[in-house]
Amino acid sequence: MIKGILGYAHYLLKETIQPGETVVDATCGNGNDTLYLSKLVGDEGSVFGFDIQKQAIENTKQRLLQHNRTNVTLIHDSHANISNHIQPTTIIGGAIFNLGYLPKSDKSIITKGESTTLAIHNILKQLKEGGLIIIVVYHGHPGGQEEKESVLHKAKSLDQKLFSVLRYDFINQKNNPPFLLAIQKNTD
Amino acid sequence: MIKGILGYAHYLLKETIQPGETVVDATCGNGNDTLYLSKLVGDEGSVFGFDIQKQAIENTKQRLLQHNRTNVTLIHDSHANISNHIQPTTIIGGAIFNLGYLPKSDKSIITKGESTTLAIHNILKQLKEGGLIIIVVYHGHPGGQEEKESVLHKAKSLDQKLFSVLRYDFINQKNNPPFLLAIQKNTD
Numbered sequence: 001m002i003k004g005i006l007g008y009a010h011y012l013l014k015e016t017i018q019p020g021e022t023v024v025d026a027t028c029g030n031g032n033d034t035l036y037l038s039k040l041v042g043d044e045g046s047v048f049g050f051d052i053q054k055q056a057i058e059n060t061k062q063r064l065l066q067h068n069r070t071n072v073t074l075i076h077d078s079h080a081n082i083s084n085h086i087q088p089t090t091i092i093g094g095a096i097f098n099l100g101y102l103p104k105s106d107k108s109i110i111t112k113g114e115s116t117t118l119a120i121h122n123i124l125k126q127l128k129e130g131g132l133i134i135i136v137v138y139h140g141h142p143g144g145q146e147e148k149e150s151v152l153h154k155a156k157s158l159d160q161k162l163f164s165v166l167r168y169d170f171i172n173q174k175n176n177p178p179f180l181l182a183i184q185k186n187t188d
Numbered sequence: 189m190i191k192g193i194l195g196y197a198h199y200l201l202k203e204t205i206q207p208g209e210t211v212v213d214a215t216c217g218n219g220n221d222t223l224y225l226s227k228l229v230g231d232e233g234s235v236f237g238f239d240i241q242k243q244a245i246e247n248t249k250q251r252l253l254q255h256n257r258t259n260v261t262l263i264h265d266s267h268a269n270i271s272n273h274i275q276p277t278t279i280i281g282g283a284i285f286n287l288g289y290l291p292k293s294d295k296s297i298i299t300k301g302e303s304t305t306l307a308i309h310n311i312l313k314q315l316k317e318g319g320l321i322i323i324v325v326y327h328g329h330p331g332g333q334e335e336k337e338s339v340l341h342k343a344k345s346l347d348q349k350l351f352s353v354l355r356y357d358f359i360n361q362k363n364n365p366p367f368l369l370a371i372q373k374n375t376d
Contacts, residue, residue: 001318002200002354002372012190130189158360165360166190172346172353184190 005180008168009134010036012182013094016132020044021093022086026079026119027051027111030103031060033096038069041093047072048086050079053109056102080115082122092126099147100138100178110143113150120154124163124185133183140176155181162186193368196356197322198224200370201282204320208232209281210274214267214307215239215299218291219248221284226257229281235260236274238267241297244290268303270310280314287335288326288366298331301338308342312351312373321371328364343369350374 003011010033017023019042025034028051037047049072051057057076064072075085079097086092099116101107116135123133135155139148155165164186169179191199198221205211207230213222216239225235237260239245245264252260263273267285274280287304289295304323311321323343327336343353352374357367 001204001375002320002352002370016189132190152359156360160358160361163360164190164358167355167357167359169355169357170348170352171340171355172344172351173348182190187189 005136005168005170005178009096009136009180012132012134013037013096014040016130017041017094021128022046022048022090023093024079024082024086024095024123025049026082026095026097026123027099028056028060028074029098030056031063033098034060034072035063035067035069037096038064038067038072041071043071045071045093048082049074050077050082052076052078053102053105055105078115079119080122082119086126088126090126091128092123092131093128094131095123095127095133097133097135098138099135099151100141100144107141110141111147112143113147116147116151117154120151120183124183127185129185129187131185135181135183136178137181138178144176151181155183158183193324193356193358193366197284197324197368200320200322201225201284202228204318205229205282209316210234210236210278211281212267212270212274212283212311213237214270214283214285214311215287216244216248216262217286218244219251221286222248222260223251223255223257225284226252226255226260229259231259233259233281236270237262238265238270240264240266241290241293243293266303267307268310270307274314276314278314279316280311280319281316282319283311283315283321285321285323286326287324287339288329288332295329298329299335300331301335304335304339305342308339308371312371315373317373317375319373323369323371324366325369326366332364339369343371346371
């Protein structure tokens, strides 16, 4: 069976992230991906989790506590400021973004094209060869279309010698379902 | 690493086709996929291979002979006429199309939207639940754009309750590289 968007996102992360690595959840939300990454890298690895909403950081903290995960640093700041929180010499093993708004929360607080593309740009500089940035693009909400265009523009402009950009998209579904972008740093 | 278009096509076929099944190579070309399918279904299974070009049928026949594969029926006819060659009661385990022209051959002899979409329509009627039609969409050649639009229109119009249609596409590459469509018949 073909994997759904979220299943394929986790599959790709699992395929490319190794235990002990440093990885990024750029949008903690309710902590699902943060928890997944925390287990993938194991106790020797570490996760940096970002969210602009205090509620998301709090939800994620509780989620991690329930599972006794202690290898995550939660950062209440925009993922655009990643360079303020992760050493520039740190190699990043992989990263995930879920664009849009925090589920069951204020839909006016959303990720935006400018900060999302800046965060992608900053993570790519530190991404390991063969590593992936996964972006789950929700775009049905107000503001979603603009961010989608902005992120697609950034993704399409990446040099194909250096990066492979996959769009994984179910094209016969109604109501603007999310699609996935996977940006891979090519190996030499 | 993210799989390329052809690697992902074979991966999906392998994931969904079982030994003993009946499968279709709708465009034999030089026989690469025919051979792959022949091995996947094993000696108890069977492959129906179609091509409108005599040269393609001949190339594929030689390819299969080299590998001692005897479970393939080669048919020198358009895949649009599939109903003339496969019993309507036969369940099809999976199928693959490579659109465009025969490599190293006359580029004016190409698959076309009307016959391709008709063939897809006919195969879907006999496809097993959970089964896939894989379509590798080459579209850089003269006539390719029209066929691409026609096939995308057909694919997008499939009822999402009955089918899932995935587009798998590297979006930062120049020179109109092929992309993949995978149509899955949903299970109940």
